[in-house]
Amino acid sequence: QQQVKQSPQSLIVQKGGIPIINCAYENTAFDYFPWYQQFPGKGPALLIAIRPDVSEKKEGRFTISFNKSAKQFSLHIMDSQPGDSATYFCAAAVKAAGNKLTFGGGTRVLVKP
Amino acid sequence: NAGVTQTPKFQVLKTGQSMTLQCAQDMNHEYMSWYRQDPGMGLRLIHYSVGAGITDQGEVPNGYNVSRSTTEDFPLRLLSAAPSQTSVYFCASSYVGYGGSSYEQYFGPGTRLTVT
Numbered sequence: 001q002q003q004v005k006q007s008p009q010s011l012i013v014q015k016g017g018i019p020i021i022n023c024a025y026e027n028t029a030f031d032y033f034p035w036y037q038q039f040p041g042k043g044p045a046l047l048i049a050i051r052p053d054v055s056e057k058k059e060g061r062f063t064i065s066f067n068k069s070a071k072q073f074s075l076h077i078m079d080s081q082p083g084d085s086a087t088y089f090c091a092a093a094v095k096a097a098g099n100k101l102t103f104g105g106g107t108r109v110l111v112k113p
Numbered sequence: 114n115a116g117v118t119q120t121p122k123f124q125v126l127k128t129g130q131s132m133t134l135q136c137a138q139d140m141n142h143e144y145m146s147w148y149r150q151d152p153g154m155g156l157r158l159i160h161y162s163v164g165a166g167i168t169d170q171g172e173v174p175n176g177y178n179v180s181r182s183t184t185e186d187f188p189l190r191l192l193s194a195a196p197s198q199t200s201v202y203f204c205a206s207s208y209v210g211y212g213g214s215s216y217e218q219y220f221g222p223g224t225r226l227t228v229t
Contacts, residue, residue, distance in 0.1 A: 009153065034217075043117070043203050043220030044156070089155055098163065099144050099207050099216060100171070103155035 003027050004092050006104025013080055014112050021075045021107045023090035028071070030092040034101070035064065035075050038087045047088070048075075080111045115139050117221035119204050125227045126194040134189040134224050136204030143209040145187040146218070149173065149200040156203060162187055163209050194228045201225050 006023045013019045023033075034049035050057045050064045050073065057064045061078040077084055090104040120135045138145065146161035148171075158171030162181040176198060178190040187206075191198060205218040 004155075006155070036220075041222070043205075043222050045220065046217045049217075098209060099146070099218060100158060100161065101156075101218065102172075103148075103157070105153050105155045 003102050004090060004104040006090050006107060008107060009105065010108040010110070012110045012112065015080065015082060017080050017111070019077045019080055019084075019109050019111070021088055021090070021109070022072065023074065023104050024070075024072045025092050026071065027092070027094075027102075029094045030102075032093045032095050033064070033066065033073050034091050034093075035062075036089045036091060036103075038089065038106075040086075044089060077109070080109075082111050082113050085109060085111050117204055117206050117219050119202075119221035119224050121224060122222070123225050125229065126191070127229055128194060128196060130194050132191050132194065134191075134202055134204075134226075136187045136189065136221060137185050138187075138204075138206040138219070139185065140206060140219065141184060142206035142219070143184065144216075144218075145181065145204065145206045146171070147177070147179065147187070147189045148203045148205065149198075150203060150223070151200050159189065159202075191226075194226075196228045199226060199228045 011019045035047045036044035037047040038044040048059045052068045063076040066073045087108045091101040117138045143164045147159040148156040150156045157173045160179040162168045202224045204221045207216040207218040
């Protein structure tokens with residue numbers, strides 16, 4: 001049973017579009033929510049992270065929205081570019097328990113030129 | 114800095130064979146972990162370590178052993194390979210997060226393992 005559910009599994013957008021990836025979690029003890037980006041043949045790399053005391057965080061063209069009451073968070077990629085084509089994973093952790101991450105199933109994003 | 118390195122990149126095993134996946138990091142990170150990545154399942158934690166001599170089980174530890182004799186190295190041993198262990202394996206490292214802190218995890222390039 002996945003504690004972090006991610007949707008959709010795949011997404012195709014045109015250049016300039018805004019892919020949106022959604023994640024839902026069950027464990028209310030989670031208090032750290034990172035997103036990782038993975039290119040083919042590479043390991044995941046941290047993209048952006050949020051804590052539940054904020055509702056939104058932006059870093060460049062990437063925005064996380066967080067809804068604590070609904071236990072959901074999402075990633076928006078503004079003005080998407082072909083170079084953003086990758087697999088994106090949401091994750092969650094309990095800070096007091098250290099660095100053990102629980103990952104969502106991943107979303108493969110393709111940005112067409 | 115090489116970061117996190119993993120060897121081999123690819124491996125094919127027959128059912129019942131054993132092997133060790135190697136992982137090393139040069140960032141002096143206390144925390145190291147092994148994940149397996151399967152389609153639609155994301156990454157699942159196999160084993161982790163918060164320092165030399167200390168290891169613990171993650172979500173899917175069965176069939177795997179680990180040890181941590183140095184800060185730099187964290188090998189993963191498959192005792193008797195099974196087709197269900199066909200996967201991509203990632204090693205990661207970070208500073209230890211205690212009591213209210215979490216740190217970015219740095220992932221290696223992965224080992225693609227096929228068990229026939």
